[in-house]
Amino acid sequence: MGEVSIERAGMDGQVAISNMMQLYMHDFSDFWPSAADDGLGEDGRFGDYPSLESFWTAPGRLPLIIRRSGGLIGFALINRCTHSGLAADWNMAEFFIARGCRRSGAGTAAARLIFAALAGRWEVAVLRVNAGAMIFWPRAIAACVGAGPVERLDPGGAGWDGPVFRFVSPGGGAPLR
Numbered sequence: 546m547g548e549v550s551i552e553r554a555g556m557d558g559q560v561a562i563s564n565m566m567q568l569y570m571h572d573f574s575d576f577w578p579s580a581a582d583d584g585l586g587e588d589g590r591f592g593d594y595p596s597l598e599s600f601w602t603a604p605g606r607l608p609l610i611i612r613r614s615g616g617l618i619g620f621a622l623i624n625r626c627t628h629s630g631l632a633a634d635w636n637m638a639e640f641f642i643a644r645g646c647r648r649s650g651a652g653t654a655a656a657r658l659i660f661a662a663l664a665g666r667w668e669v670a671v672l673r674v675n676a677g678a679m680i681f682w683p684r685a686i687a688a689c690v691g692a693g694p695v696e697r698l699d700p701g702g703a704g705w706d707g708p709v710f711r712f713v714s715p716g717g718g719a720p721l722r
Contacts (some may be wrong), residue, residue, distance in 0.1 A: 547614035549654035551662065553721045554608040554620070559601060562608055564618045566594045569641045576674045582698045594639075601625070607663075609721070611642065618646040621659055627668045628705040629698050634665030635714075652681060659688040661718025666711065673707035686710050 554562055555655060570591035571643055574584070600608040600622050611619035619642040627633045637659075643651040660667060669686060670680045696711040 547615035547651075549618075550612045550657050551609050551621070551655055551658045551721065552612070552697075554601075554610045556601060558608060558610050559598065561610065561617060562600075562622075563594075564596060565617075565620050565641055565643070566597065566650070567591055567708065568643065569639065570594070571704075572641075572644075573675075576676075604663070607672075609659065611651075613646060613651050618643050618651060619655065621655070623659070623663065627709075629655070629668060629700060629709045629711065631711070633668040633711065635663050635667045637667070637669040647677075653685045654687050655683040658718060660689045661716060662712040662721050664714055664716025666713050669710045670705060671707045671710070679707075684691060686712060 567590060582618065586594070600606045605625040607621075607623040608616065609621040609623065611621065620639070621641075622639040623637045624636050626635060626638065627636050637656075640652075640656070646652075669682055671682045673679065679699065682692065693713045693715075698709040699707075700709060
């Protein structure tokens with residue numbers, strides 16, 4: 546598989562994440578057309594991710610680059626906004642692994658590194674219609690957490706439709722660089 550690593554994205558990483566966000570939006574357009582701003586614009590691109598730049602400027606937000614064997618394979622956007630309405634130290638706002646790298650263990654390895662680097666209460670919300678994520682996240686969290694129970698909430702309703710996983714990561718992993 547090759548060694549998976551994560552790093553905090555500097556300002557130069559904003560372009561890479563913005564570009565990968567187009568692939569992410571394309572994936573979401575399979576099952577949630579409104580997530581892709583109802584399709585492609587006249588410029589051939591999906592709409593921009595709202596407030597992407599805030600991940601480099603606002604407190605409590607972290608843009609992360611995911612690499613395998615040094616090469617770019619994905620990103621994660623971390624914030625403190627929750628779908629449950631309960632307090633959390635960290636929320637997996639967005640997580641993307643390029644299609645060619647999926648089902649190789651790279652996503653689980655990246656999630657493990659992220660959770661280990663950032664100790665505290667986590668929340669991961671999974672959109673119910675995202676079949677791949679509905680399979681991936683329960684397995685990835687179970688493989689990563691290792692300490693304490695994983696709480697599964699299912700708020701449903703207009704605000705969010707899908708399970709919300711809450712757990713505490715003891716940290717202890719390599720700090721983000």
